[in-house]
Amino acid sequence: MRIVVVGASLAGVRTVEGLRRRGSDADVVLVAGEPGAADGVAVDRPPLSKAFLASPDAEAAPLTTREKLGALGVELVPGRAVDLDLGARRVGLHGGESVAFDRLVVATGSSPRTVPGLEPVPGVFTLRTAADAAAIRAACTEDARVVVVGGGFIGAEVAWTLRQLGRPVALVEPLPTLMVRGLGPELGAAMTRRHAAAGVDLHLGTSVAGLEGRDRVEGVRLTDGTRLPADVVVLGVGTVPETGWLAGSGLDLRDGVVCDEHLAAVGAEGVHAVGDVARWHHPRYGVDVRVEHWTNAVETAGVVAADLAGERAVHDALPYVWTDQLGGRLQVFGQVRPGDEVRVVSGDLDGSFVAITGGEGQLRGLVGLGAVKQLMPFRRLLLAGAGWDEALAAA
Amino acid sequence: MHVSVDLNVCQGHGVCHMTAPDVFELDEEDGHAIVMVDPVPAELEADAQLAADSCPERAITVS
Numbered sequence: 122m123r124i125v126v127v128g129a130s131l132a133g134v135r136t137v138e139g140l141r142r143r144g145s146d147a148d149v150v151l152v153a154g155e156p157g158a159a160d161g162v163a164v165d166r167p168p169l170s171k172a173f174l175a176s177p178d179a180e181a182a183p184l185t186t187r188e189k190l191g192a193l194g195v196e197l198v199p200g201r202a203v204d205l206d207l208g209a210r211r212v213g214l215h216g217g218e219s220v221a222f223d224r225l226v227v228a229t230g231s232s233p234r235t236v237p238g239l240e241p242v243p244g245v246f247t248l249r250t251a252a253d254a255a256a257i258r259a260a261c262t263e264d265a266r267v268v269v270v271g272g273g274f275i276g277a278e279v280a281w282t283l284r285q286l287g288r289p290v291a292l293v294e295p296l297p298t299l300m301v302r303g304l305g306p307e308l309g310a311a312m313t314r315r316h317a318a319a320g321v322d323l324h325l326g327t328s329v330a331g332l333e334g335r336d337r338v339e340g341v342r343l344t345d346g347t348r349l350p351a352d353v354v355v356l357g358v359g360t361v362p363e364t365g366w367l368a369g370s371g372l373d374l375r376d377g378v379v380c381d382e383h384l385a386a387v388g389a390e391g392v393h394a395v396g397d398v399a400r401w402h403h404p405r406y407g408v409d410v411r412v413e414h415w416t417n418a419v420e421t422a423g424v425v426a427a428d429l430a431g432e433r434a435v436h437d438a439l440p441y442v443w444t445d446q447l448g449g450r451l452q453v454f455g456q457v458r459p460g461d462e463v464r465v466v467s468g469d470l471d472g473s474f475v476a477i478t479g480g481e482g483q484l485r486g487l488v489g490l491g492a493v494k495q496l497m498p499f500r501r502l503l504l505a506g507a508g509w510d511e512a513l514a515a516a
Numbered sequence: 517m518h519v520s521v522d523l524n525v526c527q528g529h530g531v532c533h534m535t536a537p538d539v540f541e542l543d544e545e546d547g548h549a550i551v552m553v554d555p556v557p558a559e560l561e562a563d564a565q566l567a568a569d570s571c572p573e574r575a576i577t578v579s
Contacts, residue, residue, distance in 0.1 A: 135569070142565075167572065416531070419570055443529060443572070450528070493530045493547025500534055 122147040124429060125220050127202045127212055128228030128363075129153030130163035132396025132418035134184045136226050139426025141193045147429070150220060151190060152212065154201035154229075157252030160187055161199040167415055169254035170278045171445045175286060177258065181251040202229065205370040207389060224391045226425055227367070227378050231360035231397040231413060236270060236329055244338035245354040248275065260353045261288055268292075268341045268351040270329055272299040274444045276357030277312075280321050281446035291322040291349045293329055293341065303442065305457040305478060308488055311470040315447050324349070360413060362398045376400060377411040382435045384425050393428065395421040404437040406456070414442040439504055449473060449491030455503050457486040462509075466516035467495040475499060477512050484512040517556040518579050519564050521549045525575035535570050536563035549575070 124140065124147045126133045137151050153161030164181035173179045190197045200214040211219045233247035246257045261267060261283060269280040272294030284290045292299070298309035299316060317323050324343060332354070333340035341349045362377040372386055373379040377400030379387045384401055386392040394401075396418040400411040420438045427434040443452045461480045468474035473491035477484055477499055484507050489496040502512050519539060521532075528547030532540040539560050541550045556564045556578075568576040 139569075415572055416570065423566070423569065441531070452529070493528045494542055494544055497530060497533060497542060500530075501537075504534070 122223050123150065123221065124148065124224045124226065125150045125152060125212060125222035126226040126228055127152045127154075128230055128396070128398075129155055129161055129184070129197075130228065130230050130396065130418070131165065131184060131415065132230070132422045133226070133228030134162070135419055135422030136228060136395055136426050137190070137193065137195045138185075139422055140429060141195070143426055143430035143432065145426075145430045147224075149193075149195045150198055150222070151195055152198045152200055152202055152214070152220060154199070154215075155250060157250055158183065160197060161201075162186070162197075164251045166249070167443075169251060170248060170275055171282060173251075173254050174258055174261075174279065174282050181254070202366045205367050205372070207371050207392070224429060225393070226429075227372075227386070227392065227394040227398055228396055228422075229363035229366065229398050231362045233356065234359045234361055236356060236358060239329065239332060239356075242332055242334060242338045243336065244334070244352060245332065245356065247356050248279065249360070257353065257355060261286070262352075263287075265352040266291075266350050267353045267355065268349050269355045269357060270341070271357035271359070272296065272301075272313075272325070273357060273359065274300055274303055274442065276355070277316065278444045278446050279355050279357060281316065281319065284319055284321050289322070290320075291324060291341075291351075292316070293324045293327065293343060293349075295326065295328045297326050299323075299325075301459075303453055303457065304488060305459060305461060305463060305486075307463045308457070308470070308476055308478075312447060312451075315471075322349075360397065362400075362411065364398060379409070382437065383428050383433060384421055384436055385428065393425045395425050401436060404435060405439070412440055414440060416441045439500075447490055450493070452489045452493070452496060453486065454488075454496070454500055455484075455486040457488065461485060464513065464516075466499065466513070467492060477509075477516075479509045479512070482509050484509050517561045517564060519551055519554055519556050519568070520577050521551055522575045522577070523548055525573045526571075527573050527575075529572050531570045531572065532567035532576060535567040536560065539564045540567060 155163040162183040204213040213219045267290045269292045280292045299313045301309040327343045327345040330342045378394035380401040397413045424434040424436045461478045475489045478486035
């Protein structure tokens with residue numbers, strides 16, 4: 122049995138480690154194509170928009186090394202996958218080589234979106250790899266004027282981090298509040314006010330119309346007519362799953378590789394997907410989801426390693442994401458849906474707090490800032506499927 | 517199985533407590549993990565390993 126894992130970021134690396142921990146004696150190959158990384162192995166990404174960006178001395182270590190993989194009996198193949206032949210059971214690599222497999226794990230993650238129509242000019246960055254983060258850090262010199270495009274978790278976190286370093290930071294977001302997809306409108310609005318109070322120059326409800334500057338970026342023009350001077354522009358406008366190399370393979374691709382609850386690709390034999398690239402039927406929610414969070418990468422790797430080792434597992438974990446900003450750690454568990462009710466059950470929205478969210482009598486989400494301990498009882502209730510009234514009673 | 521937490525690395529996500537509540541408790545103040553049972557009894561070993569895997573800071577060592 123030969124298992125080939127394509128992608129050497131968190132989900133791929135944890136999959137090969139998990140296989141060995143579960144006693145798999147299969148031949149295991151890790152195809153590693155992280156751009157700009159030694160041997161193609163990615164670093165742990167969460168610090169890249171946090172501590173790494175904030176400290177000139179911070180380093181980012183790869184998630185594994187050739188030596189560590191060798192000790193596990195895992196073959197490291199640096200290279201970028203360019204196509205998949207399911208019939209011949211081979212993955213084609215850039216440069217013409219190919220790798221044969223019996224079982225395939227797709228772990229190619231996602232790539233940052235860019236803004237349509239924006240010409241790539243020096244000074245404009247996306248943030249995904251350690252090389253990206255190092256380039257942004259180097260460009261954000263003491264007097265650099267920064268414009269962040271996109272007010273999701275990454276954009277807001279980058280804006281906060283750079284503002285704390287004293288940089289003048291503007292943020293452009295087409296929606297009226299920051300982090301609305303993750304936090305919902307009410308909590309998003311409260312956190313937006315805190316960004317404004319911290320001196321982030323917010324431009325909400327407007328979009329980027331174009332860039333100024335020829336040899337390097339000098340400014341950003343907005344659709345509302347505003348012109349923002351800029352030395353550095355960071356695009357944080359989401360990601361797209363890395364499935365280009367799977368086009369025409371016969372795999373069902375719909376914003377990710379479509380999988381069942383075991384993360385086995387639907388309609389294909391012996392193919393799994395893990396991490397950002399996997400879309401699966403979530404038993405807890407009864408809908409197909411794709412999740413780009415750190416914990417999801419770890420959990421999916423555990424499920425697939427178990428499945429390949431002959432222990433059937435289901436991926437029904439409670440989603441968890443965190444971001445370091447607003448003077449603490451913001452943690453979100455479960456789902457915050459747009460129309461859901463929000464109740465602050467500990468603290469207040471100007472300081473540390475815990476809020477519960479839900480609807481139709483259900484507790485569906487938890488948001489906490491700087492309140493790990495206070496979150497815990499509610500987290501247990503959420504996991505246990507407790508109702509809204511039960512959660513309120515625990516407040 | 518032995519389990520330990522490097523408190524210089526732990527950032528208080530609390531994932532370990534959620535994953536293995538019988539092995540890890542959380543500090544009242546900062547949410548740092550506290551090991552409740554060491555050595556870990558056989559029936560909790562799988563939970564402890566899962567908690568170590570799930571720690572965003574890789575602050576947990578099992579041996």
